[in-house]
Amino acid sequence: MLRRTSVGVGLVLALVLSLSVTAWTQGKPPVKVALVAAMSGGSALSGEAIKRGLTVAIDEINARGGVLGGSKLELVIRDEEGNPSKGVTAARDVIEREKAVAVFGGLHSPVGLAMLPVFHELRVPYVGTWAAATNITRNGRTPNFMFRVSANDDIVDHFLAKHVVEKLGKKKPGVILENTPWGASNQEGLTKWLGKLGAPAVGFEKFNWNDPDMSPQLLRLKNGGADAIVMVANAPEGAQVVKSRAKIGWDVPTISHWGISGGRFPELTGELADSVVFVQTYSFFGKQSEVGERVIAALKTKYGLKGPEDILAPVGTANAYDAMHLVALALDKAGAADGAKLRDALENLGEYKGLIKTYKRPFTPEEHDALNESDYVLVTWRGGKIVPVSMK
Amino acid sequence: MLAQLVFSGLALGSMYALVALGYNITYATSRTVNFSQGQSVMVGAVVAYALYVGAGWPLLAALVVSLSALAALGVLVERIAVRPFLASSSIAWLLSTIAIGIIAENVAMVVFGKDARAFPSPLTARPWTVLGAGVYPQELLVPLVGIALMALVELAFRRTLAGKALRAVAFSHDAAGLMGIDVTRTITAAYALSSVLAGVAGILLAPLLNVSATMGTTMGLKAFAVAIIGGIESARGIVVAGILYGIFEAIVAGYLGTGVREILGFALVIVVLLLRPWGLFGTPALRRV
Numbered sequence: 001m002l003r004r005t006s007v008g009v010g011l012v013l014a015l016v017l018s019l020s021v022t023a024w025t026q027g028k029p030p031v032k033v034a035l036v037a038a039m040s041g042g043s044a045l046s047g048e049a050i051k052r053g054l055t056v057a058i059d060e061i062n063a064r065g066g067v068l069g070g071s072k073l074e075l076v077i078r079d080e081e082g083n084p085s086k087g088v089t090a091a092r093d094v095i096e097r098e099k100a101v102a103v104f105g106g107l108h109s110p111v112g113l114a115m116l117p118v119f120h121e122l123r124v125p126y127v128g129t130w131a132a133a134t135n136i137t138r139n140g141r142t143p144n145f146m147f148r149v150s151a152n153d154d155i156v157d158h159f160l161a162k163h164v165v166e167k168l169g170k171k172k173p174g175v176i177l178e179n180t181p182w183g184a185s186n187q188e189g190l191t192k193w194l195g196k197l198g199a200p201a202v203g204f205e206k207f208n209w210n211d212p213d214m215s216p217q218l219l220r221l222k223n224g225g226a227d228a229i230v231m232v233a234n235a236p237e238g239a240q241v242v243k244s245r246a247k248i249g250w251d252v253p254t255i256s257h258w259g260i261s262g263g264r265f266p267e268l269t270g271e272l273a274d275s276v277v278f279v280q281t282y283s284f285f286g287k288q289s290e291v292g293e294r295v296i297a298a299l300k301t302k303y304g305l306k307g308p309e310d311i312l313a314p315v316g317t318a319n320a321y322d323a324m325h326l327v328a329l330a331l332d333k334a335g336a337a338d339g340a341k342l343r344d345a346l347e348n349l350g351e352y353k354g355l356i357k358t359y360k361r362p363f364t365p366e367e368h369d370a371l372n373e374s375d376y377v378l379v380t381w382r383g384g385k386i387v388p389v390s391m392k
Numbered sequence: 393m394l395a396q397l398v399f400s401g402l403a404l405g406s407m408y409a410l411v412a413l414g415y416n417i418t419y420a421t422s423r424t425v426n427f428s429q430g431q432s433v434m435v436g437a438v439v440a441y442a443l444y445v446g447a448g449w450p451l452l453a454a455l456v457v458s459l460s461a462l463a464a465l466g467v468l469v470e471r472i473a474v475r476p477f478l479a480s481s482s483i484a485w486l487l488s489t490i491a492i493g494i495i496a497e498n499v500a501m502v503v504f505g506k507d508a509r510a511f512p513s514p515l516t517a518r519p520w521t522v523l524g525a526g527v528y529p530q531e532l533l534v535p536l537v538g539i540a541l542m543a544l545v546e547l548a549f550r551r552t553l554a555g556k557a558l559r560a561v562a563f564s565h566d567a568a569g570l571m572g573i574d575v576t577r578t579i580t581a582a583y584a585l586s587s588v589l590a591g592v593a594g595i596l597l598a599p600l601l602n603v604s605a606t607m608g609t610t611m612g613l614k615a616f617a618v619a620i621i622g623g624i625e626s627a628r629g630i631v632v633a634g635i636l637y638g639i640f641e642a643i644v645a646g647y648l649g650t651g652v653r654e655i656l657g658f659a660l661v662i663v664v665l666l667l668r669p670w671g672l673f674g675t676p677a678l679r680r681v
Contacts, residue, residue, distance in 0.1 A: 044506055179651075206650055210610055212601045213400050215526075216645035219393055236508035236602060247519045247526040248396055267510045268602055270517075 030074040031067055031337045033058075033327060034094035036087055036115070037106020037130075039079035046107040046262055049313035050129050051077060053320030054104060056298045061324070067331045076100055084114030091115045095122045101337045102127060102327045104320065107262075109133030110181055112146075119145040124339035125346060127327060129319040132156065133185050137368040145343055147363055149323040149356075149370045150315070151258065153182075156279055157189030159373050160255055163277075164228050165197040168253055172202045174226030176217055176241055178233055178259075179206040186232045186257060202226045207237055214244040222250050231256040231276075235263025242272045253277075262313045266384040273381040277389050280377050282318035282356045284308035285385050291355045295321055309385060319371075322354040326362050326370065396525035397642040403531040403600065405638015406538035407593040411615035412622065412630045413542060414586030419624050420562035421582040424474050424485045426466070428493030429590045430612015435496060436462055436591025437598040437607060438504050441511055455595065459588050466587030470580045493612070500605035508607075513599035534596045535635070541592060542631050545585075549627075558582060617661045623671020633672060 035054060039047040058073045066072045076098045078090035087108075094100040095118070102125050105112045109131040119126045120141060128136055128148035137148045164173050175190055177183035187204055194201050202224040205217035218241070221229065229252055231241055238260035245254065256278035266273040284296060285308050299305050299317070311317055327342070329349055334341035352359045362370040378389045411433060415425050426432075439461050443454035473488035515530035522532075549555035560568040561578045569575050594608065601607055615634070622633030637657070645653045670676045 208650070208654075210604075210606060211650075212404060212597075213642070215396060215400050216642055217650055219396060219646055220649070223393065236604065239508070239510075239602065243516075247528060249519065249521065249526045263507050264509065268508060270510070 028066075028068070028071040030072045031331065032074045032076055032094075032098050032100045033102045033104065033324070034076040034078065034098065034100035035104045035106070036078045036080050036090045036094065036111075037104070038082045038108055038111075039077065040081055043082060043107050043262070045313050046130055046316050047079070049311070049316030050104065050106060050320040051075075052299060052303060053129070053317035054324045056295055056302065056317075057321045057324035057328075059298065059302075060294075061328045067328050068335070068337065071337070073328065080106065080108070080111050082108050082111065084108075084110050087111035087115050088118055091118045091126075092122070095124050095339075099337075100124065101331070101339055101342055104129050104323060105136075106130055107316070109136065109185065112136045116146060122339070123343070125327075125343045127323045127346075129323050130316055133182075134189070143343060144365075144368055145339075147346055147368045147370070149326065149362075150319045151279070151281055151371065151376065152369050153185045154189045154192075155369070155373050156257060156376065157186055158193045159279060159376050160230055160257065161190060161193035161197055161199075163378060164230060164253075164255055165194070165199045168228060168255075170228040170253065171199045172225050173199060173228045173230050174203050174205070174221030174224060175201045175230045176205045176207065176214065176221065176233070177231070178237060179208050182259075183232055190230060201230070207233075207241075209234075209237060211237060211240065214241045215248050218244055218248060218250060222248070226252065228252050229254045232259065233257075234259040235261075235265045235268065238276075239265055239268035242269050242276060246272055258315060261315060261386070264312075266381050273384070277378055277380045280379050280386065281315050281371055281375060283377060283379055283386050283388060284311050284314050284318070285387055289355070291353065295355055314386070318355055322352075322356050322359075322370070325354060326352060326359070393646065394643075395523045397646045398639055399522070399525050399527045399531060401639030401642030402635065403534040403597075403638070404641070405635040406535035407597055407611070407634075408615045408618045408638055409542065409631045409634025410538045410593045411590050411611060412619040412634050413545065413627060414589045415616060415619040416624055416627050416630050417545075417558070417582045417586045417589075418579075419619075421558060422474070422478065422561075422579045424478065425489070425616075425624075426469055426474070426583060426586060427486060427489040427612070427616075428469060428473075428496060429586065429615060430608035430610070431493040431496040432462060432465060432587045432590035432608070433594035433597070433611050434500060434605065434608035435465060436594030437511065437601075437603045438500055438594075438605070439591075440595045441509060441598065441603045442504070445509070445511065458595065459591055462587045462591035463584040466584035467580055469587070470583035474583070475576070475579075493609075497605055497609065504603075504605055506605065508602040508604040511598035511603050516599045528600065530596075530599050534600070537596060538593070539631070541589070542627075545589070546627060554581065614657070617658060619671075620661055621664050621672055623668075623674020626671060626674040629671055629673025 037047040037050055062072050076094050080087035080090050105126055105128040107130040112131040125145050128150050130150050132151045132153045134152055134154040137146050164170050177186055203221050205220055207214055254276045256276050258279050330342050330345035334345035347363050347365050349362050357375055379386045380389050411429050414429050419425050439458040440454050443449045469492055473492050474485045477484040513530055516528045519526040519528050549559055557573045557578050560573055561575050565575050618634045618637050619630055622629035641653055644656050
């Protein structure tokens, strides 16, 4: 009898103990955030870069106790494969089934635009970390659930146009861009801004992905009297443009959108890389802030990188890192893991000292792009490293 | 401007011809075509890159091994994607060779990665000025090697025993078989040779085009267009058509714009098919009853 009682007591004790241990290790249930981006295919590098930025930020936040007074952050990742309808399914899945309170977006603008109605229907904020199409954030909705910590084509085009016309004093720029919706978005922006600055483009030449030789297009621009090239391309095609330009012996300033930073442009072009200036939201080269040092150190230990030159597609990592921290701050401000409250909190955040800059007030009801023209940096390559160009 | 465009078209055009010659060789011997020729171009470049740049082998060793690998690939394609379907005289080989191409492309994406990589060559370091046009020395080397190789293949067909066997098989399987020629092995050899030619094109183009998993896809398609235009049974027609097609593309892109290039190029294929189904340089097949 005595033995049986003691066994029973022991069992109860063990049960209580194990329960309290689980309760202690689990703490509060985790808060989930999601990344819906291209994780495979030709743009897989961008998805990986964004994942790294988010992960480094989440590790920092969890190490100091998580959000909402002790909840750990958990990242759910879905691959949209660059396909808008897969993006829509993935967005629904992470919100309805995984209960994600915020969704980060990837490189492809068409996917971001396709998912837009889902976020408004399910009332969960989207925070873009790469895709730059103007109307992702400027969509005319109130309340607007679309936020972005990245570039915006319209603003980039103004930035590029201003540089060409006002800093370089060129009056007849020629534009070469890829034959995709991204190229079209920039054709619109560049037509508008170059026109307003009184230097309309002498021509818009297009190329397809994997086109081997761009000299016919460049010859057309050259014969049209172009005195500068504005380029909207990813790394492989951008490299062919620059090599073809050198081949036809045409020495004009070449200014590029940021697509060429998503691959191995310096390797593909050699010393010609140094002749191109392009726009970035952040550069891991050069003197880093305290935050910059910390992020590089974390990337080195977690992903075995040797240095900043191994950070491929750096803007994805930088944008995602700041975006994650801003969402964490907004969660604490909202006081609950609730999409609508989180959206309101994002619009009313205070100062945050981030990687890209110190955000005074990251978002307002009118402005859902945390980065603007004054945050863009003009950079070029020197010996394979990205270095800032002075704007004088 | 014209000289510049002709030079641009010459290099690419001669490579269309080299790849298209592969279509000709297998079609002549077996009435089948390897639709993964474009991916053979890519495999040639990727394997050569892995050995020469990745493993740091001497160039010659890397070339020999990668072209041997291409020959093996050709044999493999013939064994698993063509021969099983030859007996039933179905066109299943069409789908199965396309399938091989898609598999090769995706394997390359997994193994080699998704980024384009540079293939260093001293011949693409500085452009030369020839006839007032800028041209990379590699762009001159490409048509030279291409044309020399095509001449060599032609010579081998006429002078060597193996070449004569290939031609005999192309003429008639039954007659060649009766003469003691191993028809099956000859077809296998034709596949190996056609893959090697595509591989050479890939390696020659690598310094100009960069190396990537998708580099051969359009190439394979355009080479097939060239084979149709030149006449798939006419090796010489294909060589001429390939070079002309490359120059035609560059001139259309230069004077009318890139948007028009593919429209006119492939419209030309349809026009040729309508007016001369046997190709510009081919001869109409005799109808045997």
